[in-house]
Amino acid sequence: MTRLVALNSEHHRELRIDTGKIERQGANLRMVPVMPGEFLKLAIDYPIVLTKNAETGQFVCVALFGFADGENLYWQDGRWDSLYTPLNIARQPFFVGSGDDGQPMVCVDAHSPCACSEGAGERLFDEDGKATAYLQKIQGMLAQLLDGEKQSAEFVQQLQQLELIIPMHLEVTFADGKAQRVEGLYTVDEKKLQALAGEPLQQLHVSGDLARIHTMLTSLGHIYALIERRNRREATAAA
Template sequence: MARLVALNSELHRNIRIDTASIERQGASLRMVPVMPSEFLKLAIDYPIVLTKNAETGRFICVALFGFAEGENLYWDDGRWQSLYTPMNIIRQPFFVGTDENGQPLLCIDEDSPCVRRDSGEELFDNEGRGSPYLERMQGVLGQLLDGEKQGADLVRCLQELELITPMRLEVTFASGASQRMEGLYTVDEEKLRALAGEPLQQLNTNGQLAHIYTMLTSLGHIYSLIERKNARDAAVAEA
C-alpha cells in the first residue's frame, strides 16, 4: 500500500532513490496510462489502446503489457525488455498530488522499495537544494501533467466524433489456452476513413490525427505480445 506524503527538503534530506529497482515496480502491471507526447516512442514496442478508468469511468490511453491481470510480458530476466520505458514507470516513486488550494504538489511514496537511506540518488544537498536527479524527475512529472491534458483532449475528440469502439479479440496461444480481451477499446477505422471536411481538417490541425494513426499502427504489436506470451509459457513448461 502506497504511503504518499509531500516531499520536504527537511524531512527527506537523507532519502535516497535506488534507481536500479524503479522499473521493477512495473513488473506485475498489465497496462499503464500513457501520454500522446510519448506515443511515437511507445509505438516501437507496445500496443496503445483505450480503457476506462476504474474510478472515474473515463477513457484513458494505456500501453498494454500483457493479457492477464498482473502479467507484464516486457518484464523478463529481471529487467525491462523494451527500447522505451513509459514515463509512468520511470517517475516512481514520485507522484503529483494537490495542496489545500488545489495546486500541484510533489509527493513521494515513502513505502516504495525504491526509497533507501544507505545508497542511491540523493534528493537534496546539504543546503536543502534539489539534486539534479530530483530536477529530472520534476521534469518528468511536469510532462505527465501536461500529458494528462493532452490525453483528455484526444479522448474528447474521439468521443465527439464517435470514433471509439470496443476491441473484440480472442487470442489462442501456442499452449492451446485462450484469452478474451475485455474492457479495451480502439479507434473505429471505418468511421475514421469516412471523416471529411472540417472534422478531418480539425483533427489534422490540432495534431490529433497523427496520434490516432500512431495508436492504430501500434496495434500490430498485439502479435508480438502473443509471441512474448508463447515464449514465456514455453520457458515455464521447460522449467
C-alpha cells in the same frame, strides 16, 4: 501499502532512490496510463489502446503489457525488456499531489522499496537543501505527466465527439493451443476515420490528433509480438 507524503528538503535531506528497483514497480502491471506526447516512443514496443477507468468510467489511453490481470510480458528475467519505459513507470516512486493552495506539488511514496535513507542511491537534495540533477529530472517527468493528463483528456474527448471509439474484439490463441478473450479494451474505428471529411478531419489534423490516431492504430501490430512473448514465457516455464 502506498503512503504519499509531500517532498520536503528538510525532512527528506538524506532520502535516496534506488533506481535499480524503479522498473520492478511495474512488474505485475497489465497496463499503464500513457500520454499523447509519449505515443511515438511507445509505438516502438507497445500496443496503445483505450480502456475505461474503473472508478470514473472515463476512457483513458494505456500501453498494454499483457493479456491477463497481473501479467507484464515486458518484465523479463528481472528487468524491463523494451527500448522505452513509460513515464508512469519511470517516475516511480513520485507522484503529483495538491497543496492547500491547490497548486501541484511533488509527493513521494514513503513506503516504496525504491526509497532508502542510506547506502547506494540517487540523492534528491544536496547538503544545502537544493534539488539535485536527479530530482530536477523527476520534476520534469511529473510536469510532462501533468500536462499530458490534460492533452489526453482533450484527445479522448475529440474521439468521443466524432464517435470514433469502438470496442476491440480480441481473442488470441497461443502456441499451446489455449485461447483467451481479452475484454475491456477499445480502439479507433478505422472505417469511420476514413469516412471523415471537411472540418472534422481538418480539426483532427490541426490539433495533431490525426497523427496520434494513426500512431495508435499502427501500434496494434505489437499485439502479435505480445503473443510471441507469452509463447516464449510459457515455453520457458514448461522447460
